[in-house]
Amino acid sequence: MSTDGKIEALIKEHFPWGQDGYPARPEHPTPEALKETAREWIRERVRSTGIENVALALQARIETVLTELERQLPEIERPRLFYRWDPSHNLKSPESILDKIARDWDPTAATAPKIGFDDFHTAMDDLARFRIVVNFLSDAEKVCSKLEDPYKCSPADLVSLSPGQQALHREFALHNHSLEDSILRAPEKRVSGERCRKGIFSPHSNRGLKVEIQIQTMLQEAWDKKDHFLIYEPRRRGEPIDGADSIEIYAMSELLYVADLTFDRLLDAIRRRRGN
Amino acid sequence: MRLRNENLKTGKALAWVDKNRQAKTRVVLFLVQGAGDISALNAIDRVCDNWIKQQGYQGFSWHSVADPGQISLVDPRLFSADIRRFEACEFRDLSEDQIEILLNPLIDRICAGESELLPRAGAAVGAPAEGVQFLNRTAETNSLASMIRQGESFFIRAPRRTGKTSLMRRLQELLLSEFSVLSLNLERDPTPAEAAARVRSTLTGEGFQVALRSARQDSAAVLSGALNSICEGSEKPLVLFIDELVSLFNGIKSADPDEGLRRAATLSFLKALADPIAAHEARVVIAGSVDWLQYLESELSARQSDLPGIFSRLQPIPLKPLDLEHPECELRRLLMGSELVPEAGDVNWLAEHIDLALPFPAVKFLDQVLADVKNRSRITTQELQSIFDLFLAQTESFADFNEHLNRHCPTGSMAADVVAGVLSEIASHPFEVGIENERVKTIFARTDQKDVVYQWLYDTFPITSKDGRTRFMSHLFQHWWNSQMRAEVR
Secondary structure, X not given: OOHHHHHHHHHHXXXXXXXXXXXXXXXXXXXXXXXHHHHHHHHHHHHHHOHHHHHHHHHHHHHHHHHHHHHOOOHHHOOOOOEEEEOOOOEOOHHHHHHHHHHOOOOOOOOOOOOOOOXXXXXXXXXXXXXXXXXXXXXXXXXXXXXXXXXXXXXXXXXXXXXXXXXXXXXXXXXXXXXXXXXXXXXXXXXXOOOOEEEEEEEOOOOOOOEEEEEEEHHHHHHHHHHHHHHHHHHHOOOOOOHHHHHHHHHHHHHHHHHHHHHHHHHHHHHHHHOO | OXXXXXXXXXXXEEEEEOOOOOOXXXXXXXXXXXXXXXXXXXXXXXHHHHHHHHHOOOOXXXXXXXXXXXXXXXXXXXXXXXXEEEEHHHHOOOOHHHHHHHHHHHHHHHHOOOOOOOOOHHHHOOOOOOHHHOOOOHHHHHHHHHHHHOOOOEEEEOOOOOOHHHHHHHHHHHHOXXXXXXXXXXXXXXXXXHHHHHHHHHHHOOOHHHHHHHHHHOHHHHHHHHHHHHHHOOOOOEEEEEEOHHHHXXXXXXXXXXXXXXXXXXXXXXXXXXXXXXXXXXXXXXXXXXXXXXXXXXXXXOOHXXXXXXXXXXXXXXXXXXXXXXXXXXXXXXXXXXOEEOOOOHHHHHHHHOOOOOHHHHXXXXXXXXXXXXXXXXXOHHHHHHHHHHHHHHOOOOHHHHHHHHHOOOOOHHHHHHHHHHHHHHHOOOOOOOEEHHHHHHHXXXXXXXXXXHHHHHHHOOEEEEOOEEEEOOHHHHHHHHHHOOOOXX
């Protein structure tokens, strides 16, 4: 069954039509009308959680930390691009939410989906997300370490951290106290060419609302955007993917990783020659 | 108190693109610092969305913004120059009702294509308040406009700097589509010849100096001729707005020491106005800080019944201080418009010391605060108090009240002392409490013409009677009055 077919079945069978807080089944329940009503309800539900504002608040806090870090760069490097925000896709779309609920559901098992319509906003880790795109591989390491430090250090050492790090720690929790690392993941554990660092943050005032942040180099992001269009989206639509294409796109990720390593080595060599 | 931090980068933008003219866009950006802003952002979302939906406005959308300088990455139709920034924390301790009062008019103004979204301290100092600077006198302007529509003329009386000229400008805007509107500022043209030349110059396009040459020959003929021509040349009835009529009487006085000649010149000028007004069913609205009738009686022994036409029956309408429904929100609107962000303790301090009942001195004070904050980047509540004390000692914003008390009290200096005593007694009580009306009457019992003086007190000073008690309508006036009456010398 294609993803679209699964979504249609999911909405028809498991969307709580007419229950408290849910819309009534449309008068003419065509698959498209059902889908549109469900999408609209999801959009409103996501909005009502305020998750987008939680993501903004987290972004503002992280912005302070990044600015502090940027100021620590050698003076000659300060004008260079250190990081930028990827402004797209802050909020998961209703289509992606339906897609994710359907993906984890087996329509033949006659059971409810693992993620339900009543709790998807707390069950999903990436309902809101944003990406920090850095220039060099070592920039990514610096950013990650700066973000993880407040959650790894002892309470007594917190005071030695920067004001931005302390404010981040005061206002947000980092799930698992660390950022997941798919940059240095071993080949035998790798299921795709994706390379990035990911972390899930929640405000202390509402631990159920989770925001995913991703940290990638520009080359890793470039690969991700191409993979999304060439492989991920067609696969999601149920189109067949040529095995050779998969192999080639995976290899491109490895190639770009090597390029990142080379650029980093060059940066390091130039810095040493300059004496900083 | 501090300046808004416009260097913050992250924020939530409410963008508006005019559906009819795609090039016209506005962005209101709520800047965010951290988790403390989440509730305020949620409330701002709800309030704005409800109002946009309720009013059926089109073209609004929300965007997350990581860098306001690159807002066109979010939507290529948006430009960073169109951004109006606020900090979300400015809304942090407000209820949704209060946020509505602050933001709904702002959204209305965006949709109306207005460039100024909020009043600001610097903009209203030294000139009549217009547009968004004109603070809420909707009920009064509507009532006066409807009197004019019914054919009435009147005299708006209030001390200087209480908003008469601004109110007249607002009335002119309101009536422009129904009436032919002519405005005469006699502070600028304080002789009959200059006033006549101004009207003629407005009518014909003739240069003022050329018109003045003719007017000096026969000002009454030029004035009435020009007014007749204006009325005859328009299908709409004329409303003549005259500001500071007493300035013209003073102009006549300084030109001619002889009382008989002065009286003749004054009556001739009024007749040159009254005849065309009567002939064409025009209306006249006069505004002044000094009661011109009282002035004519004391200076020229002319009673109102001696005056020509409409002037013999013109009724005074006292302009009371602004009685705002949401004084704290109006003050916050002004702070927001002035890029001032109150910090802990500031709002309470402001609520106890200033308000917009008398907008001019309050705006003048905030302009001073703004200048100090710009110099020092941040001031404490204690520093605010010091600026306030200096302001009270030096301001001339209330000088006209002293002028009225010392020179225009109806029955002279004895009554003026009694009025000053009443004001001091009110000022010695907490603002919300005031004193009992009966107490005021008891103090006035020993005064000649007690009813006249009692009414004059209410018409002239920013006081009100409510629930049997008399109290001030302006915190700022109460503090100023107390500073005027302070006995000790520091």
